[in-house]
Amino acid sequence: MAEMLDLTVVQAHEAIAAGELSAVEYAEAWTRAASDDELNAYLWRPMDGDSGAIAIEQPRTAPVAVKDIFCTEGVPTTAGSRILEGYRPPYTATAVRKLIEAGAPILGKLNMDEFAMGSSNENSAFGPVLNPWDRGRVPGGSSGGSAAAVAGGLAPWAIGTDTGGSIRQPASLCGIVGLKPTYGAISRYGMIAFASSLDQCGPLTRDVADAALLLSILQGADPCDSTSVGLPEAPHPPDREDLKGLRFAVPADLARDAIESGVREVFEATLATIERLGGEIAEVPLPHAEHGISAYYVIAPAEASSNLARYDGVRYGMRAETSGDVIEMYEATRAAGFGPEVKRRIMLGTYALSSGYYDAYYGQAQKVRTKIAGDFAAAFGDFDFVVTPTSPSVAFGLGEKTSDPLAMYLNDFFTVPMSLAGIPAISIPAGFAEPGGGGPQLPVGFQIAAPAFGEQKLLDAAHALEQAIGFDARPRCSGATYASIDGKNRTGSGGGGDE
Amino acid sequence: MAGELSGILEHVDRIAELDLDDVEPTSHVVELENVLREDEPHRSLDRDVALAQAPDPAGGAFRVPSPQAEG
Numbered sequence: 001m002a003e004m005l006d007l008t009v010v011q012a013h014e015a016i017a018a019g020e021l022s023a024v025e026y027a028e029a030w031t032r033a034a035s036d037d038e039l040n041a042y043l044w045r046p047m048d049g050d051s052g053a054i055a056i057e058q059p060r061t062a063p064v065a066v067k068d069i070f071c072t073e074g075v076p077t078t079a080g081s082r083i084l085e086g087y088r089p090p091y092t093a094t095a096v097r098k099l100i101e102a103g104a105p106i107l108g109k110l111n112m113d114e115f116a117m118g119s120s121n122e123n124s125a126f127g128p129v130l131n132p133w134d135r136g137r138v139p140g141g142s143s144g145g146s147a148a149a150v151a152g153g154l155a156p157w158a159i160g161t162d163t164g165g166s167i168r169q170p171a172s173l174c175g176i177v178g179l180k181p182t183y184g185a186i187s188r189y190g191m192i193a194f195a196s197s198l199d200q201c202g203p204l205t206r207d208v209a210d211a212a213l214l215l216s217i218l219q220g221a222d223p224c225d226s227t228s229v230g231l232p233e234a235p236h237p238p239d240r241e242d243l244k245g246l247r248f249a250v251p252a253d254l255a256r257d258a259i260e261s262g263v264r265e266v267f268e269a270t271l272a273t274i275e276r277l278g279g280e281i282a283e284v285p286l287p288h289a290e291h292g293i294s295a296y297y298v299i300a301p302a303e304a305s306s307n308l309a310r311y312d313g314v315r316y317g318m319r320a321e322t323s324g325d326v327i328e329m330y331e332a333t334r335a336a337g338f339g340p341e342v343k344r345r346i347m348l349g350t351y352a353l354s355s356g357y358y359d360a361y362y363g364q365a366q367k368v369r370t371k372i373a374g375d376f377a378a379a380f381g382d383f384d385f386v387v388t389p390t391s392p393s394v395a396f397g398l399g400e401k402t403s404d405p406l407a408m409y410l411n412d413f414f415t416v417p418m419s420l421a422g423i424p425a426i427s428i429p430a431g432f433a434e435p436g437g438g439g440p441q442l443p444v445g446f447q448i449a450a451p452a453f454g455e456q457k458l459l460d461a462a463h464a465l466e467q468a469i470g471f472d473a474r475p476r477c478s479g480a481t482y483a484s485i486d487g488k489n490r491t492g493s494g495g496g497g498d499e
Numbered sequence: 500m501a502g503e504l505s506g507i508l509e510h511v512d513r514i515a516e517l518d519l520d521d522v523e524p525t526s527h528v529v530e531l532e533n534v535l536r537e538d539e540p541h542r543s544l545d546r547d548v549a550l551a552q553a554p555d556p557a558g559g560a561f562r563v564p565s566p567q568a569e570g
Contacts, residue, residue, distance in 0.1 A: 090548045184529045197527055226534035227527070294514045297507060314561050319554035326563045344500060348507060360515055366524030368514050373525060405503050406510055422528025452529070 004029055009062040009156050009210045010237070027059040027105050034065065034107045034154050039130045039139075041149040043068050044076045045108035050088065051075060054096070060103025061217070065155035067146050068109040069116055070096050070201075071190040075106075079192045080114040080124040080142075083337025084317045093190025094222045095159060095201045102217045107155050110145030114339045115308065116166055116194045118142050119411040122402055123341040130398075131174060132475040133442055137395040140170030140411075146204045147174035151475060157205045157214055161191060163198045164296050165390075165415025168427040171204055172390035172445025175429045175473065177466075178204045179211045179459075180415075182452045183422035184229040186215075187222030195303035196227075198296075198419050208428065208463040212238050215455065235456055238463035243279030246461060248448075249383035252283040253290060258413065260393045262433025266444040267389045270430045273468050274387075279461075284379045286386070288371040292417040295372070297409055298352045298365035299420070304342075305349030311337060344405065373421040380451045385461060388414040390427040390445030394435050418449045425449040426462050429471040443473075 004026055007015065015021035034045055042065070046055070054072055066072065069079050071089035078084045092100070100106065113123040121129040121144025129144040131137040132152030139148040143160025147170035150158050160167045162180035171178025179202045186201040193199060203214035212235045220230040250271065256264060271281050313319035313333030320332035338346070352361035379386055392413055401408045418425040430446035448465075450458035550556040555563070 087552060090544055090552065182529075223536065227529065227531065229529060229531070291514050291517065294511045297511055298514075313554060314563055315549075316552035317554070322564065324564065326566050329564050340500070344504065344507075347500075347504060351504075351508075361511070363524055364514050364517070364519060365511075366526060367519040367522040368517065369525040370522050371517075371519065373528065406506050409507070409510075420528075 005033060005153060005156075008206050010213055012062055012156065023059045027063045030063045030107055030156060034149075037154050039132055039135070039148045039152050039154065040127050041111055041129050041145040041152065041154055042108040043078060043080075043111050043126055043145070046106070054092065054100060054106045056100055056103060056105055058103065059105050061099070062156045063105040063107045064099050065107040065110050065146065065149050065158040066096055066099075067112050067143050067158070067160045069112060069161055069192045070159070071192065072096055072106070072109065075109065077109065077192070078126070079116070080112040080126065081337065081339070081342070082125045082318065083311045083333070087317050089190070091190060094187035094224060095191065095218050098217055098220070099159075104217075110143075110149055110158060112145055113142035114342050115192065115304070116142040116161055116163055116199075117304070117341050117345055119165070119169055119408055120396070120401065121145065121170070122398065123339055125339055128398055131395045133175065134395065134440065137397050137442070138173065140173035140391070140395065142166040142170075143178075143204060144170050147171050147176060147178065150174070150204050150206060151176050153474070157203060157210050159201055159214070159218065160204050161199055161201050162419065163195050163200075163300060164419045165412040167202045167204060168415050168425060168445065168447060169391050169411060171427045172429075172447075173395040173443065175443030175471070175475070176204060176206055177208055177211050177426065177428050177462075178202065179215060179426045180418065180424060181215060181219065181455060182231070182424045184227055185231050185424070185453070185455065186218045187220070187225040187228040189222055189224035193307040195300040196307060197303060198300060208238055208426070208459055208466050211426070212236070212459045231455055232453055233456075235459055238459040240460035240464040241467065243274055243277040243461060243464055245278070246385070247280045247282070247383040248274055249284035249379050249386045250281060251286040251289055251386065251388060253286060254388060255290065255413065258392050258410070259389055260433065260436045262435070263389050263391070263393060263444050266431040266433050267446065270446045270465070270469065271387070274465060277464060277468055282383070284383060284386070286375045286379060286417070288368060288375050289417040291368050292372060292420055293409060293413055295365040295368035295420060296412070296416040297348065298361045299369065301345040301349035302352045302362050303349070305346045305353065308342065308346055313337075341405070369420045372417050376417070376421045376423060376449070384450070384457065386449045388447045390414060390447040394433055394442035394444060396435070414447060423449055423452050424455050424458055426458055428462050428466050428469070430469055431471065432473070
């Protein structure tokens with residue numbers, strides 16, 4: 001049994017096609033694995049009830065776990081927020097519908113930072129997810145449940161969303177593969193909106209071949225999302241074994257001082273591996289990338305403040321009981337329903353959009369976005385890829401950064417520029433490093449970014465590099481369980497100093 | 500929270516120093532023409548289904564407290 005769960009999805013599909021493995025037994029084994037969640041990764045599983053509309057008769061694709069940001073007909077969908085407690089969407093997100101149509105049973109809905117706002121999963125109203133490598137540490141976020149489930153053996157693969165790094169950063173901190181596709185590659189229909197010009201669905205998987213397969217199921221234009229265009233062609237399995245003739249750019253102004261020394265060593269070693277495989281490496285200026293965080297933390301909160309106006313206690317979700325008028329009801333509902341990080345971003349966003357400040361903040365941030373996209377376009381004139389560490393650090397401790405929102409935001413330093421430029425980027429596990437403060441070694445991610453719609457070339461190169469790195473370690477399932485931190489962190493009040 | 504927001508705005512303010520007067524703002528990264536569909540009616544959610552998620556549906560509508568403050 002354990003052996004079948006050790007297979008990648010591509011390997012499992014091959015075994016099923018060869019008649020060596022039963023698709024039904026494989027799916028049942030994963031259902032059992034998911035039922036044994038000690039990481040607080042799942043918010044809902046079919047065993048918790050209400051699964052009618054998404055049940056499938058005959059599995060044809062490996063079961064998949066879904067970030068709880070995807071509307072799923074008849075199934076609780078919370079986006080990690082109290083304000084959507086009790087919500088049962090009347091329709092299913094296109095990404096999930098495509099998975100169901102491919103014959104993939106839905107294993108469950110995965111925990112996340114509230115409305116995808118966070119880099120540690122500590123902003124979930126339903127408690128933090130634990131990192132399977134060290135349960136005293138965060139899995140990253142906002143797709144923390146997705147990354148922990150795949151790394152921790154609770155799902156063979158999962159989908160998440162990435163607005164400024166929310167797939168890549170948790171994939172890095174949990175030692176798995178995470179891909180943010182080109183903006184528009186996958187439909188956002190039914191994906192609860194955070195920052196609409198940045199949000200993108202993508203796969204979190206054990207290896208690059210699984211990411212290619214999951215992307216091939218998910219991608220495509222959708223009449224229900226007018227910003228979706230799909231990929232030029234569905235990805236085929238990556239099979240490249242070398243990197244000959246490929247040019248990799250390292251940002252010349254890469255903030256090396258801000259990177260943990262262990263992470264920096266793994267990054268440098270990976271560059272050496274690229275050269276050994278025949279790839280060329282050179283530095284390239286990306287002068288505006290350093291302003292990515294500033295631009296992002298104007299644009300994303302501005303869009304969020306608009307998108308989250310819909311949670312008002314009228315049409316769905318919770319309503320706070322009040323005796324006053326409708327305005328009082330709105331205020332009480334939003335005060336009770338939203339957590340501190342969401343409130344912080346709504347306030348930042350409304351401020352940045354307010355009359356008199358619009359040009360200085362939102363307008364200026366959109367211009368920085370143009371410059372960052374231009375930096376990448378210039379780099380891709382000479383290079384095939386831009387590479388960075390995915391995250392400046394390995395997984396940090398639960399509670400370590402919750403009192404300083406800005407320090408939390410800086411986790412996204414290397415992932416935000418690609419989001420602003422709308423280009424695809426993948427994080428692959430590249431090795432292990434000791435945390436800055438000492439302690440057992442933890443996974444380190446390596447990020448590769450490609451031009452828009454360059455997913456196939458990106459997957460091919462990432463596959464070649466992954467094979468050469470040979471990262472095949474899995475977390476040992478030991479240590480504290482979720483129950484042991486119950487009561488301390490479960491209130492979901494983290495994120496950055498409560499009010 | 501006021502102190503935190505000031506700290507974030509201080510960081511964000513760095514972009515105010517950049518000279519970007521001649522730069523066009525980017526609101527959307529993918530080149531898209533107007534996306535239109537045929538003007539044909541298609542099914543949408545039934546009213547009862549849409550109302551089923553409301554905290555206080557009544558008479559085929561969403562009921563809210565009176566906009567007039569009471570008392």
